[in-house]
Amino acid sequence: MATKVIFSSELQKFTGEVQAQVQATNYRGVVAEIVAKYPDLAEDEILKMAVAIDGEIIHDPFLEQIQEGSEVHFLYRISGG
Amino acid sequence: MSEAQDYKHIGQRTIRPDGYDKVTGRANYAADLALPGMIWAKVLRSPHAHARIVSIDISKVEALPDVMAVATHADIPNQADPGAINILAKEKALYHGHAIAGVAAKTETAAEAALALIEVNYEVLPPIMSIEDAMADGAALIHENLITKGMAEQPTSPSNVSSRMEMNKGDMTAGFAEADVIVEREYRTPTVHQGYIEPHACTVRFDEDGQSMIWCSTQGHFGVRASTAGLLNLEQSKLKVIASEIGGGFGGKTVVYLEPLALILSKKSGRPVKIQMDRDEVFKASGPGSATRIKVKIGAKKDGAITAMEAHLYYESGAFPGAAPLGPGCMTIFTPYDVPNQYVEGFDVVVNKAKVAAYRAPGAPQSEYACEMLINELADELGIDPIDFRLQNAAKEDTQTLYGPKLKAVGLVECLEAAKNSAQYKSALEKNQGRGVAAGFWFNIGGVSSVIINMNEDGTGTILEGSPDIGGSRASMQMMAAEELQMPTDTFTAIIPDTAHIAHSDTTGGSRTTFATGMAVVEAAADIVTQFKERAAAVWNVTPEQVEWKDGIAINTSGDGEMTAAEICAAAGRTGGQITGLGNINARGAGPSFAVHIADIEVDTDTGKSDVIRYTAIQDAGKAIHPGYVEGQYQGGAAQGIGWALNEEYIFNKDGLMENPGFLDYRIPLASDLPMIEAIIVEVPNSFHPFGVRGVGETGIIPPLAACGTAVSQAIGIRMSELPLSPPRVLKAILEA
Amino acid sequence: MTKSHITATINGDVREFLCEPGDTLLQSLRDELGLTGTKEGCGSGDCGACSVTVNGRLVCSCLVLAVEVDGAEVGTVEGIGEPDKLHVIQQKFLEHAALQCGICTPGLIVSTKALLEENPSPTEEEARYYLAGNLCRCTGYDKIIKAVMDAAETMRGTA
Ligand code: FES
Ligand code: FES
Numbered sequence: 001m002a003t004k005v006i007f008s009s010e011l012q013k014f015t016g017e018v019q020a021q022v023q024a025t026n027y028r029g030v031v032a033e034i035v036a037k038y039p040d041l042a043e044d045e046i047l048k049m050a051v052a053i054d055g056e057i058i059h060d061p062f063l064e065q066i067q068e069g070s071e072v073h074f075l076y077r078i079s080g081g
Numbered sequence: 082m083s084e085a086q087d088y089k090h091i092g093q094r095t096i097r098p099d100g101y102d103k104v105t106g107r108a109n110y111a112a113d114l115a116l117p118g119m120i121w122a123k124v125l126r127s128p129h130a131h132a133r134i135v136s137i138d139i140s141k142v143e144a145l146p147d148v149m150a151v152a153t154h155a156d157i158p159n160q161a162d163p164g165a166i167n168i169l170a171k172e173k174a175l176y177h178g179h180a181i182a183g184v185a186a187k188t189e190t191a192a193e194a195a196l197a198l199i200e201v202n203y204e205v206l207p208p209i210m211s212i213e214d215a216m217a218d219g220a221a222l223i224h225e226n227l228i229t230k231g232m233a234e235q236p237t238s239p240s241n242v243s244s245r246m247e248m249n250k251g252d253m254t255a256g257f258a259e260a261d262v263i264v265e266r267e268y269r270t271p272t273v274h275q276g277y278i279e280p281h282a283c284t285v286r287f288d289e290d291g292q293s294m295i296w297c298s299t300q301g302h303f304g305v306r307a308s309t310a311g312l313l314n315l316e317q318s319k320l321k322v323i324a325s326e327i328g329g330g331f332g333g334k335t336v337v338y339l340e341p342l343a344l345i346l347s348k349k350s351g352r353p354v355k356i357q358m359d360r361d362e363v364f365k366a367s368g369p370g371s372a373t374r375i376k377v378k379i380g381a382k383k384d385g386a387i388t389a390m391e392a393h394l395y396y397e398s399g400a401f402p403g404a405a406p407l408g409p410g411c412m413t414i415f416t417p418y419d420v421p422n423q424y425v426e427g428f429d430v431v432v433n434k435a436k437v438a439a440y441r442a443p444g445a446p447q448s449e450y451a452c453e454m455l456i457n458e459l460a461d462e463l464g465i466d467p468i469d470f471r472l473q474n475a476a477k478e479d480t481q482t483l484y485g486p487k488l489k490a491v492g493l494v495e496c497l498e499a500a501k502n503s504a505q506y507k508s509a510l511e512k513n514q515g516r517g518v519a520a521g522f523w524f525n526i527g528g529v530s531s532v533i534i535n536m537n538e539d540g541t542g543t544i545l546e547g548s549p550d551i552g553g554s555r556a557s558m559q560m561m562a563a564e565e566l567q568m569p570t571d572t573f574t575a576i577i578p579d580t581a582h583i584a585h586s587d588t589t590g591g592s593r594t595t596f597a598t599g600m601a602v603v604e605a606a607a608d609i610v611t612q613f614k615e616r617a618a619a620v621w622n623v624t625p626e627q628v629e630w631k632d633g634i635a636i637n638t639s640g641d642g643e644m645t646a647a648e649i650c651a652a653a654g655r656t657g658g659q660i661t662g663l664g665n666i667n668a669r670g671a672g673p674s675f676a677v678h679i680a681d682i683e684v685d686t687d688t689g690k691s692d693v694i695r696y697t698a699i700q701d702a703g704k705a706i707h708p709g710y711v712e713g714q715y716q717g718g719a720a721q722g723i724g725w726a727l728n729e730e731y732i733f734n735k736d737g738l739m740e741n742p743g744f745l746d747y748r749i750p751l752a753s754d755l756p757m758i759e760a761i762i763v764e765v766p767n768s769f770h771p772f773g774v775r776g777v778g779e780t781g782i783i784p785p786l787a788a789c790g791t792a793v794s795q796a797i798g799i800r801m802s803e804l805p806l807s808p809p810r811v812l813k814a815i816l817e818a
Numbered sequence: 819m820t821k822s823h824i825t826a827t828i829n830g831d832v833r834e835f836l837c838e839p840g841d842t843l844l845q846s847l848r849d850e851l852g853l854t855g856t857k858e859g860c861g862s863g864d865c866g867a868c869s870v871t872v873n874g875r876l877v878c879s880c881l882v883l884a885v886e887v888d889g890a891e892v893g894t895v896e897g898i899g900e901p902d903k904l905h906v907i908q909q910k911f912l913e914h915a916a917l918q919c920g921i922c923t924p925g926l927i928v929s930t931k932a933l934l935e936e937n938p939s940p941t942e943e944e945a946r947y948y949l950a951g952n953l954c955r956c957t958g959y960d961k962i963i964k965a966v967m968d969a970a971e972t973m974r975g976t977a
Contacts, residue, residue, distance in 0.1 A: 008485060009249045010231070052486035056769060058669045059528060073485035076408040078524050080591020081275075081332025081439040081779055096912050103920030104908035104927060106855015106895035113854040190838065276955050278859040278867055279921040328857070328921025329955050360860040552918040552956065709915030713957055717918060720958030744864035744953060752959045753950040757942075760960075 005034060005072045014040040027051065027064040030072060049074045090563040090570050091772055094709045097556035098574060099326070108326045111282035111298030116353035119284065120149050121189040122346050124339075124356070125182040125196045126366060127174030130208035130433040130737025131223070134172060134181070138200040142184055145198070147191035150349035152183045152342060158314045165312060167401065167436050168341050174203065175223065175400030176435045177738045178365025180338075185346040185354050208433040208737030212374050212395045215241035215430045223400055223431045241431045243402030248411055248483050249424040256389025256422030260380025264459045268451040269803040270786070271730035272372040272397065274364055275440050276721070276749045279328020281367055282357035283340050287347040291315075295322045295340050300330040300549055301588025305337055306580045312341045323579040324549045331721070332439030333368050335588050364742035368438020369731060371405045372397045375451035377414075385465050387420045387474045394427040394448055399436040405429045406437070406444030409524075412484035413783075414448035416522040417471070417493055417675065418456075419480040433737050439590060442523045442779035446722065446786050450804070453519035453787030458800060467518045467791075468501045468677075476522075476675075492701025492765035493520065493675035499761050500677040505697045514683045514694065517791025521676040521783030525776030526591035527668030531584040532601035534562060534573075534609055534662040540647030542566075542609070544575040547586025548598040552717075552778065553710040557595045558602045560706055561772065565606035568633040568646060584665055592776025595706055596767075597668035603771050605664030616656040617644045670769025674777055676700035678719060678784035682792035689812025691727050691793050697759040698784075703767040703775030711777050712760035718781020719758050724750045725782070726789035730805050826887045828853070829897025837884035843877075844868045846884035847894060855895040855924045859953065866952030869925040869932075870894045876932040878951070895924035898931060907931055907969045914965035918956035926952045930966050938974055942967065 002021040012018060015038045022033040035043045050059045052073040058064060059077055066072060102108035139151045154169040165171070170179045182199050186192035207221045214220060222239055229236050231245040257263060283297035293315065299305050302324040310320050327334060339356045347354040358367070374395040381387045392414050398405035411427045440446075460470040475497060476482075478490045500506055500518060510516055533545040544558050555575040563570040586598065614628040617635035621628070627639040635644045653659050681695040698715040705711040728748045732740045741747045766773025786804065793806045799814050821836040828851065835850045844861075847853045847870070859865035861880045868879040871893035872886075899905040907930050910916070917923045926949065933940060933948045940948065945966050946959070954962060 006485070009247050013233075055486040055489050056670045057486065057524070057527075059526065060667050071486070075485040076412065078409055078412070078526055078591065079335075079439065079443070079588075080523075080526055080593065080776075081335075081441040081443045094915065097915075099920070100912045100917065101904070103917055103923050104904065104911050105899060106853075106924045108920060109854065110857065110921060112858065113848075115849070115852075190840070277919070277921075278865055278953055278955050279857070279919070280859070326921075327919060328859075329919040331955070357858075360862065360864075553915065707915075709961070710918070713915055713918055713961060716958035716960045717956045718958075721955065743862055744860050745862065749953060749955060750958075751950040751953065752946040752963065753943075755946075755959055757963070758958050758960045 003030065003066050003068060003070050003072060005030060008074065011041070011074060014038055025066055025068070027061040027066065030066060046074060048077070050077045051075065088564055090560045091704070091706050092708065093560065094707065095556055095560060095570055097553045098559065099550065099555055110279055110326045110328050112357045113325065114284040114296045116284060116286060119353040119355055120185050120187055120350060121192050122183050122185040122343060122354050122356040123189070123192040123196055124180045124362065125199050126362065127170065127177060127179040127181055129174055129203055129205050130177045131206040132174045132203040133206060134170060134174060135202040135204055137182060139182065141198040142195045145195055147187045148184060148195050149187065149352060150185040150346045152345045152349065156345050157312055159312050162312050164308060168312065176433050178362065178435060180366065183342045183346055185350050209241060210432055210733050210737050212397060212430050215432050223433060224402065227402055227431065242428050243398065243431055244429045245427065246407060246411060247426045250481065250483055251422030253389055253391060253422050253424050257380045259382065259388040261383045262459065262462050263378065263380040264455055264462060265378040266455055266458065266802055267374065267376045268454060270373045270447045270450060271804060272434060273370045273725050273729045274747065275331035275333035275370065277329025277331060277333055280358040280360060280363045281338055283343050284353060284355040285340065285343040285347050286353040287344055291319055293320050293344055295344065296325055297340055298325050298327040298334060300327065300334045300551065300590050302549065302580050303547065303585045304335060304588050305340055308337045309341045309344060313344060321579050321581045324577055327549055327551050330551055331441045332443055332590060335439055335590050336368060338367055360744065361742035364747060365739050366435050369435055370440035371437045371444065371447065373447040375448060377451045377455045379455050379459055381459055381463060383463065385463055385470055385473045387418060389422040390415050390418065390420050391424045392448065392451065394425065395430055396427065396444065397432045397434065397437065398429050399434045400431055401436040402431055403429055404437045406439065410444035410448040413445040413522050414452050415483055417476050417520045418474050419476045420474060423483045425483065441718065441721065441782040445523055446725065446783045449521055449783050450786035450790065453784065454790050454802065457517065457787065457791045468497050471520060472497050489672070489768060490765055491673055491675055492763045495763045495765055496675055496677040496699045496701055499699045499763055500679055503679065503697050503761065505679050505681065505695050505759065510681065513686060513796055514681060515792040515795030517680045517788040517795065519678055519784040519787035519791065521780045522673060523592065523780040523783065524673050525596060525671040526593045527597045527671045528587035528593050529585060529667045530598040530601040531586045532598065532605045532664040533583060534605045536609060536650050536660040538650050540645060540650045542573045544573055544602060545578050545583050546575060546598050546602065547577070547583045548589045548594045549577055551589060552714060553707060554594045554598070556710065557599060557706040561599050561602045562606045565603050566610060566633065567631065592778035593671065596671055596770060596774045596776050599706070599774060600668045600770065601664035601666045604666055605662035608664065609660060609662035612660050613646065613649050616649050616653060616660065619656045620644065620652060672703050672767025672769060672775035674701050674775045674780045676780045676784050678788045680785065680788035680792045682789060682796055684793060684796040684811060686797065686815055689808035689815060691806055691811060693723055693756055695756055697761065698781060699761040699763060700777060700780055701763045701765050701775060702777050703770065704764055704773035705762050706772065706774060708762060711762055714777045715760040715781045716758040719785050720750050720755060722782045722785025723755065723789055726786045726804055726806060728805050728807050822885050824884060824888045826889065827891045829894060839885060841884045842880050843870070843882040843884050843887055844879040847879060853894050853896055857921055857924060859921065866929060867922055867925045869928040869952065871928065871932060876929060895928055898927055906972050910965040910969040910972065914961045914968065916957065916961040916965035922952060922954040926954065926962060930969065934970050934973055939970060
């Protein structure tokens with residue numbers, strides 16, 4: 001079983017797909033796989049985004065390990081007031 | 082994980098440690114520091130909303146005997162910093178009140194008087210003051226090279242729209258086709274201000290050896306350090322920022338306005354410099370909340386199932402592209418609803434107003450106002466009670482959000498049920514009265530927090546934390562440390578040291594402090610427990626595993642012996658040095674907080690004046706560490722939202738000049754305007770936090786807009802859509818009906 | 819410009835200071851006398867953060883000229899409570915969590931004391947109208963009013 005990456009409608013403009021399966025088991029691997037797969041996806045834009053891994057929102061996922069079968073979303077970073 | 086637990090300290094209404102200083106007047110805020118040799122600075126501000134700066138002549142001012150330094154944009158060392166043009170305008174004045182020059186003089190009066198002698202030659206340009214103006218064909222351009230980002234096809238010509246974003250899930254056409262009833266309406270919200278009572282102020286010193294210091298009131302002193310060091314090309318180790326007590330922020334004290342300018346003037350004059358904004362400067366030139374225009378369309382079946390939701394959002398960002406909280410506006414609008422088909426499109430639009438700053442749940446009150454108003458209208462159309470309608474469609478665990486992940490356990494249903502069972506909802510209304518219910522959602526955030534707990538020789542502990550305390554968080558930190566260490570709360574004193582004495586912590590905002598910094602406190606406290614065990618083990622000549630920490634005492638499980646924290650700390654010098662617990666974390670797993678509010682409003686049909694006669698605020702705290710201050714967040718959020726709904730707005734004249742830059746005409750709620758606000762705490766624990774905490778600071782400002790909007794609409798029998806529902810607007814609606 | 823020499827009794831102490839003709843009492847208290855417990859929120863009489871008493875009367879110190887207090891008795895937040903004991907009003911504000919950021923608190927303590935001296939048993943409505951000149955942006959006033967009502971009750975009981 002691989003990891004499922006789900007793209008927001010904004011990112012779908014670059015991927016042309018709603019979701020992708022990746023083999024990577026950590027955040028950096030996931031980013032590398034999807035930018036390789038979708039040439040229109042700009043790496044620096046992706047790196048600016050937060051992720052949600054199985055519903056847990058992580059703002060700085062740099063070192064994140066990803067369990068097989070997880071669901072990964074890329075989202076806008078939220079700040080507050 | 083946290084439900085079953087019995088807490089000793091958490092959940093108590095302890096007295097906050099900084100309270101004594103605040104009720105006696107001893108507490109020092111931004112404007113309260115004076116330094117020897119200090120001089121005063123004032124800021125010259127643009128009298129125009131939109132103008133080209135042809136020339137600035139400061140020669141007359143520089144010649145004045147009392148004037149010690151003058152600064153204009155050219156004096157900012159890092160001209161490439163994008164923040165520089167809001168510290169001092171460069172080629173253009175972009176809004177009424179935009180800073181043009183700063184003057185430091187021996188007295189405040191002399192500085193003020195000197196401003197009149199600065200000669201600025203402006204070429205006045207037409208002001209763009211609304212989303213319509215900005216987007217009109219042939220509109221004057223605020224920025225000549227602004228190309229809209231995020232369009233399907235990149236535009237070739239510039240406009241006043243800086244970006245577009247879009248989110249969708251499901252099938253909108255099918256969703257609306259399934260609906261029996263479709264409602265659609267456009268809403269508007271005005272430019273508003275956070276309205277903190279303490280104006281921005283700072284006292285700074287730039288020494289000859291390049292060391293510098295800023296004393297200011299801020300939600301994040303590390304942010305002040307980073308921005309100021311960036312603008313002035315300083316090393317962070319040479320710039321110390323001290324966070325004074327802060328007299329309210331609500332998002333408005335997350336950015337710098339005065340500090341870099343004050344430091345430039347201090348460097349030039351060789352003197353400590355103090356600047357404080359007048360109230361009218363606060364209104365004109367510090368970050369307001371975004372004005373918006375929002376179109377919403379919702380379809381539902383007769384049985385109450387919502388089938389599709391669609392929205393188009395236009396957010397003003399002030400004169401600075403991308404400053405609007407558009408992302409969160411789009412992401413929050415439909416989150417309270419578990420509806421398969423949702424579509425949101427949003428635009429960030431520049432206008433000649435001050436740069437929009439964060440304001441409590443930035444972006445969400447506006448968009449959720451529009452959605453909640455229409456939800457209430459739809460409930461009426463369907464003949465369903467608005468709480469039942471929400472319950473039927475409520476987001477819950479596993480609901481797929483529009484912005485990405487599925488929700489974890491959340492407390493919306495619990496809040497709705499509490500609303501339904503509340504005394505207010507069961508009470509009857511009288512003539513000219515209306516009732517509105519609305520929900521609210523905010524994500525909350527985690528982020529970087531740094532905490533050190535230094536154990537003293539007598540066994541007491543000093544908690545150093547990097548998050549400025551606005552609403553009583555020091556008390557919560559002490560309670561969480563006490564809980565983890567199983568020691569009395571008053572063993573601990575929490576303080577917020579300057580940027581030289583603790584590592585970076587993110588700004589207090591996003592309702593993160595009790596959650597994230599609290600997690601760091603728990604981590605630091607756990608670190609101390611580990612060390613206590615090691616030290617006791619060393620004394621007893623056993624292994625740390627043989628020591629148990631219980632009720633604040635180390636117990637030797639393999640022999641005789643007990644040691645208190647005081648005994649361990651007194652012996653620390655002999656067992657390896659003093660004991661310090663460390664909690665430097667990047668907290669994740671912030672839990673969203675949902676709220677439901679009920680407003681009862683009576684309208685005087687002769688004058689159009691609305692009075693809130695009863696109000697209930699219900700919100701999920703996850704776990705309330707200090708219930709008194711949690712209730713305070715709900716009540717304060719409700720009051721701000723009520724002000725936004727009923728009275729508050731920036732009024733501009735045809736030249737784009739703000740006409741009400743004072744508390745008399747920008748009317749925030751007074752004690753006599755409000756009833757008691759019943760606060761009900763719902764607790765559905767956040768599974769990612771050791772005590773189940775969710776942030777509570779922001780959600781409470783969201784529901785009042787639609788709760789009040791609906792209550793007024795019901796009281797007068799007319800569906801209102803534009804805020805504020807001030808007496809003239811309501812009276813006009815009544816007269817025209 | 820010549821400065822004026824002012825002598826006033828401030829919180830029971832006779833104090834002398836110099837001021838410009840245009841200086842407000844608020845400026846003199848804060849900048850000359852170091853009594854920074856009195857706060858400035860607006861400088862125009864709209865927020866009450868600068869509330870003090872002059873000869874027993876509650877005023878906004880930003881609207882009073884410093885020269886006007888020559889010979890007068892001025893009371894500020896620093897004069898409320900005893901060295902080792904808070905005044906009941908201060909104590910009740912703490913117990914009821916009636917402050918968040920606390921910038922409005924000194925003004926509210928001064929105003930509440932004036933209220934309860936004038937009217938020891940105010941109704942909730944009377945308290946709300948009396949304190950309508952003291953803005954608080956953080957609390958929604960709920961806990962402030964509760965603290966005021968509780969302080970009134972306690973003071974009546976102990977009087
Ligand atoms: S500062 Fe005096 S009333 Fe606001
Ligand atoms: S506690 Fe902040 S203004 Fe009242």
